[in-house]
Amino acid sequence: MQMSNRISGFQCSPIRKLVPYARDAVKKGIHVIHLNIGQPDIKTPVEAIKAIQGYNDDIIAYGISEGELYLRRALLSYYKKYGLSLSEDDILITTGGSEAILFVLTTLCDPFDEFIIPEPFYTNVATFANMAMVTLRPVTSSSDDNFVLPSIADFEKKINKKTMGIMLCSPNNPTGHVYSTEELRGLLELCRKHDIFLVVDEVYREFCYDGKSFTSVLSFSDYQDRVICVDSFSKRFSMCGARIGAIVTRNKEVIDSVLKLSQARLCPPVVEQVAAAAALTAPDEYVENVRAEYERRRNVLISNMQRIPGVRCSLPKGAFYFVADLPVDDAERFALFMLRDFSYEGNTVMFAPAEDFYVSKGLGKSQARFAYVLNENELVMAAKCLEKGLKAYRRTVMGLSD
Amino acid sequence: MQMSNRISGFQCSPIRKLVPYARDAVKKGIHVIHLNIGQPDIKTPVEAIKAIQGYNDDIIAYGISEGELYLRRALLSYYKKYGLSLSEDDILITTGGSEAILFVLTTLCDPFDEFIIPEPFYTNVATFANMAMVTLRPVTSSSDDNFVLPSIADFEKKINKKTMGIMLCSPNNPTGHVYSTEELRGLLELCRKHDIFLVVDEVYREFCYDGKSFTSVLSFSDYQDRVICVDSFSKRFSMCGARIGAIVTRNKEVIDSVLKLSQARLCPPVVEQVAAAAALTAPDEYVENVRAEYERRRNVLISNMQRIPGVRCSLPKGAFYFVADLPVDDAERFALFMLRDFSYEGNTVMFAPAEDFYVSKGLGKSQARFAYVLNENELVMAAKCLEKGLKAYRRTVMGLSD
Numbered sequence: 001m002q003m004s005n006r007i008s009g010f011q012c013s014p015i016r017k018l019v020p021y022a023r024d025a026v027k028k029g030i031h032v033i034h035l036n037i038g039q040p041d042i043k044t045p046v047e048a049i050k051a052i053q054g055y056n057d058d059i060i061a062y063g064i065s066e067g068e069l070y071l072r073r074a075l076l077s078y079y080k081k082y083g084l085s086l087s088e089d090d091i092l093i094t095t096g097g098s099e100a101i102l103f104v105l106t107t108l109c110d111p112f113d114e115f116i117i118p119e120p121f122y123t124n125v126a127t128f129a130n131m132a133m134v135t136l137r138p139v140t141s142s143s144d145d146n147f148v149l150p151s152i153a154d155f156e157k158k159i160n161k162k163t164m165g166i167m168l169c170s171p172n173n174p175t176g177h178v179y180s181t182e183e184l185r186g187l188l189e190l191c192r193k194h195d196i197f198l199v200v201d202e203v204y205r206e207f208c209y210d211g212k213s214f215t216s217v218l219s220f221s222d223y224q225d226r227v228i229c230v231d232s233f234s235k236r237f238s239m240c241g242a243r244i245g246a247i248v249t250r251n252k253e254v255i256d257s258v259l260k261l262s263q264a265r266l267c268p269p270v271v272e273q274v275a276a277a278a279a280l281t282a283p284d285e286y287v288e289n290v291r292a293e294y295e296r297r298r299n300v301l302i303s304n305m306q307r308i309p310g311v312r313c314s315l316p317k318g319a320f321y322f323v324a325d326l327p328v329d330d331a332e333r334f335a336l337f338m339l340r341d342f343s344y345e346g347n348t349v350m351f352a353p354a355e356d357f358y359v360s361k362g363l364g365k366s367q368a369r370f371a372y373v374l375n376e377n378e379l380v381m382a383a384k385c386l387e388k389g390l391k392a393y394r395r396t397v398m399g400l401s402d
Numbered sequence: 403m404q405m406s407n408r409i410s411g412f413q414c415s416p417i418r419k420l421v422p423y424a425r426d427a428v429k430k431g432i433h434v435i436h437l438n439i440g441q442p443d444i445k446t447p448v449e450a451i452k453a454i455q456g457y458n459d460d461i462i463a464y465g466i467s468e469g470e471l472y473l474r475r476a477l478l479s480y481y482k483k484y485g486l487s488l489s490e491d492d493i494l495i496t497t498g499g500s501e502a503i504l505f506v507l508t509t510l511c512d513p514f515d516e517f518i519i520p521e522p523f524y525t526n527v528a529t530f531a532n533m534a535m536v537t538l539r540p541v542t543s544s545s546d547d548n549f550v551l552p553s554i555a556d557f558e559k560k561i562n563k564k565t566m567g568i569m570l571c572s573p574n575n576p577t578g579h580v581y582s583t584e585e586l587r588g589l590l591e592l593c594r595k596h597d598i599f600l601v602v603d604e605v606y607r608e609f610c611y612d613g614k615s616f617t618s619v620l621s622f623s624d625y626q627d628r629v630i631c632v633d634s635f636s637k638r639f640s641m642c643g644a645r646i647g648a649i650v651t652r653n654k655e656v657i658d659s660v661l662k663l664s665q666a667r668l669c670p671p672v673v674e675q676v677a678a679a680a681a682l683t684a685p686d687e688y689v690e691n692v693r694a695e696y697e698r699r700r701n702v703l704i705s706n707m708q709r710i711p712g713v714r715c716s717l718p719k720g721a722f723y724f725v726a727d728l729p730v731d732d733a734e735r736f737a738l739f740m741l742r743d744f745s746y747e748g749n750t751v752m753f754a755p756a757e758d759f760y761v762s763k764g765l766g767k768s769q770a771r772f773a774y775v776l777n778e779n780e781l782v783m784a785a786k787c788l789e790k791g792l793k794a795y796r797r798t799v800m801g802l803s804d
Contacts, residue, residue, distance in 0.1 A: 001597055001598070001599065001627070001628060001653075003509055003510065003655060003656070003659045004508070004509060004510055004511050004512045004515070004566075005512050006508070006512055006513075007508065007509045007659045007662060007663075008659075010662040010663070010666075037464070039463055039464050040461070041461070042461070043460045043461055044459075044460065044461050044462045048462065049457070049458070049459070049460070049462075052454060052455075052457045052673055053454075053455050053456070053457060053458075054455070055451070055454045055455060056451070056455075057446075057451070058445045058446065058451070059442070059443070059444070059445055059446050059640055059641075060446045060450065060451075060640070060641040060642070060643045060644045060674075060677065061441055061640075061642055061643050062439070062441050062642040062643050063643050095497050095645070095667075095671070096667065096668065098666065098667040098668060099667065102667075106406070106408070106409065106533055107405055107406060107409045108405065108406055109406050110406045110407050110408055111408075111513055111535055113406070124665075124666045124667070124668075127662065127663065127665075127666035128666060131508055131533075131534075131663065131666075132533075133513055133535060164406075195403055196403070197403065225403070226403060238461055238462070238463075239461075239462040240462070240463055240464040240668070241462045241463050241464050241465050241669060241671070241672035241673070242462050242671060242672070242673065243497070243668075243669070243670070243671045243672075251403075253405060254405070257405045257409045257410075257412075260409060260412040260529065261409075261412070261529065261533065263526075263529075264412075264500065264526045264529035264530060264533075265497075265498065265500040265501065265504075265526070266498065266500055266526075266642070266645075267643060267645070268645070269497070269643070269644060269645045269671040269673075269674050270643035270644070270645075271454055271643070271644065271671075271673050271674055271677065272462075272671050272673055272674065275462065275673065
């Protein structure tokens with residue numbers, strides 16, 4: 001019996017397919033520094049942990065399909081801090097930002113409809129697009145100019161009858177680009193001109209550096225009918241395992257339509273919603289301290305990596321990733337080498353080969369995404385491992401003597 | 403801007419679209435007896451609640467895509483009690499049985515592929531099929547013969563080039579039918595003959611009555627390559643809000659394929675997995691007591707309803723639902739009447755109109771599903787409300803004097 005063609009066509013997650021090799025390295029006693037996945041070592045707000053511990057219902061009963069009212073109301077206060085006035089009916093709680101993306105694509109698109117997306121992009125979007133039979137139409141940004149957003153004209157070239165919207169992530173995974181007010185307005189105008197949606201994943205909202213301010217797509221009052229924001233508790237509150245996200249939009253038809261999918265899967269997890277609402281009560285300093293910590297970490301990793309011959313890092317303004325060009329023939333082969341054939345003083349580093357962050361074939365082959373989510377000592381060691389590893393790989397695998 | 407055709411074609415959940423009317427009734431001070439949704443008033447095992455309260459991680463970090471190993475191992479012991487020998491690699495934890503169904507359909511089927519399903523069936527399967535662009539091909543069972551399974555010949559007539567499998571639920575939602583060993587073997591033989599899958603939702607596994615024993619589809623060693631079981635913690639442990647389910651199969655290709663989807667959405671909720679594993683440590687008496695309680699409740703509701711003129715109830719052997727024929731023109735209109743226009747001593751009852759439990763048009767128009775998930779006093783009052791309500795509806799809406 002065969003599996004479906006669409007599942008055979010799915011990429012095994014590039015970030016996770018190296019996992020067995022990482023496990024083997026650990027078994028050999030090697031310390032693997034995980035810069036491959038956005039799993040921070042930052043503590044979840046203690047308010048969230050205490051709320052879980054204080055859970056006291058007799059029955060873990062079904063919640064509401066759109067998410068518990070207390071949580072949606074708590075989010076209203078949160079968004080208010082960013083000058084965003086919403087109503088609880090503008091918010092649907094989802095099982096992570098992941099489910100939000102799948103629901104949005106399924107709701108807006110019929111099979112073979114298209115969504116434009118700047119690449120490199122968060123690779124799992126491709127799987128959700130595949131599940132929904134949606135074609136991702138890429139607009140390519142380049143490390144040559146720090147992954148700045150391609151021009152509006154470049155976006156417009158990709159629009160056709162089947163285009164349902166444009167999907168962004170800001171601050172961006174994997175490039176760290178933060179979309180400016182002007183960039184967003186330009187895209188919104190384009191969307192209005194062609195009557196399509198703008199969907200923006202803002203899960204890294206607070207993580208902007210070098211004094212850069214963040215503009216939410218939800219703040220453009222003239223365009224709200226075509227705006228959908230995807231959000232999550234995972235990154236800002238370091239609670240990736242809770243799986244609590246949201247779709248936020250003032251377009252009532254979108255809400256009503258997504259609700260049909262929400263109702264079918266009944267409700268988001270209820271205990272995690274308790275934790276999420278409690279996380280929102282953490283003092284403002286929590287997120288500010290985390291932001292400052294990531295800024296420091298970014299500086300440490302980038303400065304250490306920029307010293308390595310042949311490595312070029314973009315300078316990310318937000319999120320907690322960057323994409324680096326590496327002096328290798330094949331970043332995935334190099335990633336495997338680092339896990340299976342290399343160690344330095346008992347350490348090695350794991351990162352995400354960037355080829356699968358692109359739709360366009362052949363791009364990103366020598367690029368990798370690095371998540372600066374660990375403490376500074378780890379990052380310094382990671383850079384050392386990378387430097388030594390690159391030398392060894394170029395010599396033994398590529399046959400080059402530097 | 404328009405929504406996708408497929409979302410416009412989705413049914414709003416029949417069970418939930420009456421919810422606003424129920425809320426209005428409550429606002430008017432009416433006590434609504436909820437027999438419309440499988441949300442029991444049974445307490446979750448205290449072990450699960452205590453485990454949540456004992457949660458003490460610093461970081462609610464991503465879990466493993468296939469679900470935490472400790473939970474999959476705990477499930478091995480659980481399945482062992484049913485004589486089922488499995489390995490932890492045969493199990494993928496999902497975000498509820500809901501996600502399991504969506505993942506199975508997406509993995510086995512390309513758009514416009516087909517799955518055969520006896521009707522009436524659990525209505526949300528239709529939404530997941532729609533999301534996956536899978537066509538459900540119904541085989542109709544009838545209240546005339548207590549919803550006994552249609553013949554193998556009836557199933558075989560529906561098989562064509564596009565058929566990927568047959569999907570069952572046993573014990574059945576909504577009919578309460580429990581598939582016998584012979585029925586399952588017959589279907590497995592049919593599946594082998596046509597090289598298709600048999601997918602069985604066994605979430606109500608323990609809830610069998612009148613001494614009826616349960617046969618799991620996982621117990622037929624000759625057919626395991628084409629068998630997929632969908633499971634959940636929701637019903638047996640009254641933890642519907644936790645959203646923890648599973649796909650169980652010895653077909654390694656299915657596991658590896660579904661894993662691609664699991665990886666894309668990262669992991670199931672981690673705190674709820676803690677609760678689920680703890681629920682499995684509840685003494686065997688917990689589930690047996692719950693089973694016996696549902697058996698009593700079934701008897702109470704059915705005996706009270708069978709007394710009502712014009713009402714015909716199937717006698718369910720398992721799960722906690724049955725489908726009743728009601729002496730009305732339109733069960734959905736009647737359901738609305740009961741919420742908006744009726745009360746008896748300050749009470750009314752809510753049930754699920756059965757039309758949407760069928761793929762075939764025009765069936766189930768005068769049928770409703772009742773979930774006997776509440777205590778006996780509530781069920782007795784529910785039957786009284788139904789009796790009075792039917793009289794009032796037939797008189798005032800249908801213009802009949804009984």
